[in-house]
Amino acid sequence: MRVLIVEDEEELRQQLHHRLVGSGYAVDVAENGEEGKYIGKEFPIDVAVVDIGLPNMSGIDMIRKLRELGKDFPILILTARGRWQDKVEGLEAGADDYLVKPFHMEELEARLKALLRRAAGVSQSTITSGPITLNITTQEVTLDGTLLDLTAYEFKVLEYLMLNAGQVISKTVLTEHIYAQDYDRDSNVIEVFIGRLRRKLDPCNEIKPIETLRGRGYRFNLIKE
Amino acid sequence: MTPPSINSRMLIAAGFILAGFLSITGIILERTYRISAEDALKERMMIHLSVLIASLDQDEQGNIHMIYALPEPRFFTPGSGLYAKIIRNNGDILWSSPSMLGMEIASLDGFSRGDQQFEHIFSASGKPLLSLSIGLTWGEHDSTNEGYTFVVIEDLERIEQQVKHFRHNLWISLGGLTVVLLIMLTLILRWGLTPLRRAAREIGEIEAGKHREIEGEYPRELSGLTNNINALIRTNSEHESRYTASLGDLAHSLKTPLAVLRGAVEASDSSIETLRKTIEEQIQRMDQIVQYQLQRAATSGRTALTAPINPERVASKVFNALNKVYADKKVEGNLNVNTTHELHIEEGDLMELLGNLVDNAYKWCERRVEITLSLEQNPHHAHRTTRLLIEVADDGPGISQQLQDKVVQRGWRRSEEAITGHGLGLALVSDIVNLYDGELKIKRSPLGGALIQIYLPL
Numbered sequence: 009m010r011v012l013i014v015e016d017e018e019e020l021r022q023q024l025h026h027r028l029v030g031s032g033y034a035v036d037v038a039e040n041g042e043e044g045k046y047i048g049k050e051f052p053i054d055v056a057v058v059d060i061g062l063p064n065m066s067g068i069d070m071i072r073k074l075r076e077l078g079k080d081f082p083i084l085i086l087t088a089r090g091r092w093q094d095k096v097e098g099l100e101a102g103a104d105d106y107l108v109k110p111f112h113m114e115e116l117e118a119r120l121k122a123l124l125r126r127a128a129g130v131s132q133s134t135i136t137s138g139p140i141t142l143n144i145t146t147q148e149v150t151l152d153g154t155l156l157d158l159t160a161y162e163f164k165v166l167e168y169l170m171l172n173a174g175q176v177i178s179k180t181v182l183t184e185h186i187y188a189q190d191y192d193r194d195s196n197v198i199e200v201f202i203g204r205l206r207r208k209l210d211p212c213n214e215i216k217p218i219e220t221l222r223g224r225g226y227r228f229n230l231i232k233e
Numbered sequence: 234m235t236p237p238s239i240n241s242r243m244l245i246a247a248g249f250i251l252a253g254f255l256s257i258t259g260i261i262l263e264r265t266y267r268i269s270a271e272d273a274l275k276e277r278m279m280i281h282l283s284v285l286i287a288s289l290d291q292d293e294q295g296n297i298h299m300i301y302a303l304p305e306p307r308f309f310t311p312g313s314g315l316y317a318k319i320i321r322n323n324g325d326i327l328w329s330s331p332s333m334l335g336m337e338i339a340s341l342d343g344f345s346r347g348d349q350q351f352e353h354i355f356s357a358s359g360k361p362l363l364s365l366s367i368g369l370t371w372g373e374h375d376s377t378n379e380g381y382t383f384v385v386i387e388d389l390e391r392i393e394q395q396v397k398h399f400r401h402n403l404w405i406s407l408g409g410l411t412v413v414l415l416i417m418l419t420l421i422l423r424w425g426l427t428p429l430r431r432a433a434r435e436i437g438e439i440e441a442g443k444h445r446e447i448e449g450e451y452p453r454e455l456s457g458l459t460n461n462i463n464a465l466i467r468t469n470s471e472h473e474s475r476y477t478a479s480l481g482d483l484a485h486s487l488k489t490p491l492a493v494l495r496g497a498v499e500a501s502d503s504s505i506e507t508l509r510k511t512i513e514e515q516i517q518r519m520d521q522i523v524q525y526q527l528q529r530a531a532t533s534g535r536t537a538l539t540a541p542i543n544p545e546r547v548a549s550k551v552f553n554a555l556n557k558v559y560a561d562k563k564v565e566g567n568l569n570v571n572t573t574h575e576l577h578i579e580e581g582d583l584m585e586l587l588g589n590l591v592d593n594a595y596k597w598c599e600r601r602v603e604i605t606l607s608l609e610q611n612p613h614h615a616h617r618t619t620r621l622l623i624e625v626a627d628d629g630p631g632i633s634q635q636l637q638d639k640v641v642q643r644g645w646r647r648s649e650e651a652i653t654g655h656g657l658g659l660a661l662v663s664d665i666v667n668l669y670d671g672e673l674k675i676k677r678s679p680l681g682g683a684l685i686q687i688y689l690p691l
Contacts, residue, residue, distance in 0.1 A: 092588030093581045099554040
C-alpha cells in the first residue's frame, strides 16, 4: 500500500516515514502543500496523512484541491489544535478521519488500516478467501489456520490484490502501490513475488487464487464459503 | 495625509452649496430687476410718446404743428438722455427734440399706421439707447407714404447705473448672508458633534487608564456604538482574565507531571520499562492538560457583537463530520431539529459544544445516538423565557454518578485530575455552558445510555 505523508515538521515526518516503511508501506513524503498536491495528483496513492497546519498552502486547501481533481483516496488529517471547528473544516474539505497531536503511532496505523479497509469496502480487519485468511492489522496470513511465512513484499502484493479482489491489477499498478516514488523498479520482481505467493498459498495447485491475465495483469478471485 | 475632520467636511460642503445657491439667486434677482426696470422705462416712454402725439395737430394744408408745449423739460435740455423725433415717412425729419442737439441717432422710420416697436440701438458715440417707434397718419389719410413715424428714445445709461447699483448692494448682502449662515452652521456643527468629541475624549481616557468604560449619557445615534465599545472592553477583559487563569492553571498543573518525570529520571533504581511507562503516562496527562486548558482559553463566550447563527447548520456539520469518522462503527445516528430559531452564540463555541457531546455519544454508544434540538420554556424563570434545548442520547454504558457529580459541580479543578473518556469533553462542554449562562443536566437516556441535556438562553 502506498501512503503519502504531508508534514512540515521534519522530525515528525521522519518518524512517520520510518514507522510506516517499517510496517510495510511504500511511503512518499512531502513537506508542504504544493509538493503534497503534486504527489497526490501524479502517483497512485492509496492513503494520505496530512498535517492541517502547513506553510503556504494549508492542508485543508491541499485536500480540497485533490478532491477537486477527482482524487478519492482516503485522507487522515493531523491537527495540533483540538478545536472541533478545525476538525469539521478538514472533514468537510474531504478528509475522512482526524487525529489530534500528539498521537500514538499504533493509533495512527490502526486508523490508516481502517481507512484502507473502508476504501476497499471491507469492514473487518481480516479478509478470508476459502482456506486463505489475511489479517491487515497483524499482517499475518494463514492457510487452513496455519501461519504462512511471507516476506514483507509478498505480504504487500497479496494485501493489495486481496483488498482489490475481483479486479484486474496490472504489473505497473502493483509496482507503483508497493514501491515508493524514488525506488528503482524492476517489474520482473512482481512475477517472482506472484510465483512465490502461488507456491505458498496453493502448494498442491488446487484453488488457484491468483489468476494471470496475459498482457493485462493479475486478479485475486475470492472464494466464498 | 490625515483625512479632513467631519467639521471641515461639512463646512466645505455647506460652503459650496450655499455659494451655488446664493449665486443662482443673485443672478435671477439681478435679471428680474433689470427686466422690471426696463418695463418701467418702456411704460414711461409710451407716456412721453402719447403726450408728444397729443401736443400736435394738423392744419388745413395738412402740415403738422405743435399746439401745446411739451411738459417734459428733458426734451429741451441737450444731452438729457430723453429724445424724440417725428419723421415723415418720405424721410423728412419733421421735428426733433432740442435735447438731440449735436447728437446723431439713427432710428427706424417708415412705420405704417398702428405699428409700434421697441429697439435697442446705439448712438453715434456708442451709448446704449432704447427707442420706441410708432406709425401714425392724420385724419382720413391711410397710406403709409403720408404717415409719420414718432420716435421716443431714452438713454439706457441710467438704467445701467441703477442695475449696477442694485447688483452691488445685492452681492454685498448675499455675501454677508453667506458668512452669517456659515458661522451659524459652524456653531450648529460644534454643538451637534459635541457627543462625538466627548466619546473620543473618554476613549482617550480609557487608553490612558483613567477610566474602565465610557460612562456619560449619549444620544440615540451614538449609544449603540458606545454600548458596543463598552461590551467589547468587557469581553476583552473577560478573555484576558480567562487567558491569564488558563495560563496560570496550565503552568501550575504541568509542574506536577514534570516533577514526576524528573523524579523518575533521577531515581537510580528504576528499570527502563518502568521509566518508559512513567513517561508515557505523564505525556498523556500533560497532553490532556494542554488540550483542556487551551481549548478553554480559546472559548469566546457571548459578546454584544456575536452574530446570531442557525444551530441546525452547525449541528448538521458536526453530525456529518462524525458520521464520516465513525463510518466503520455503523452507528444509527439521528439528528432532529425542531426549531429554526437563531442563537446568539459564537459558531466555534457551539461547534465545540456539539462536537464534544456527539463525539462522546458516538464513541460510547452500542448502535444508537439521538440528537435533538428544540425550544423550551424556562419554568424557573419569572418571565418564562425561551431556551434552546440540546439533547444527546446514546445506548452506551452511561456516565458514572461520580463523574456526573464532578462535572456539574462548579469550580472543579479539572486540570488537577486525569481527565479521560467522557470526562474531558464534558468538562469543556460544562465550561462553555457556564460561559453562556446555560444549564447542563446528565440523565439516563431512554435508549439505555447517557442523556446529556444542555439549555442555552437564546
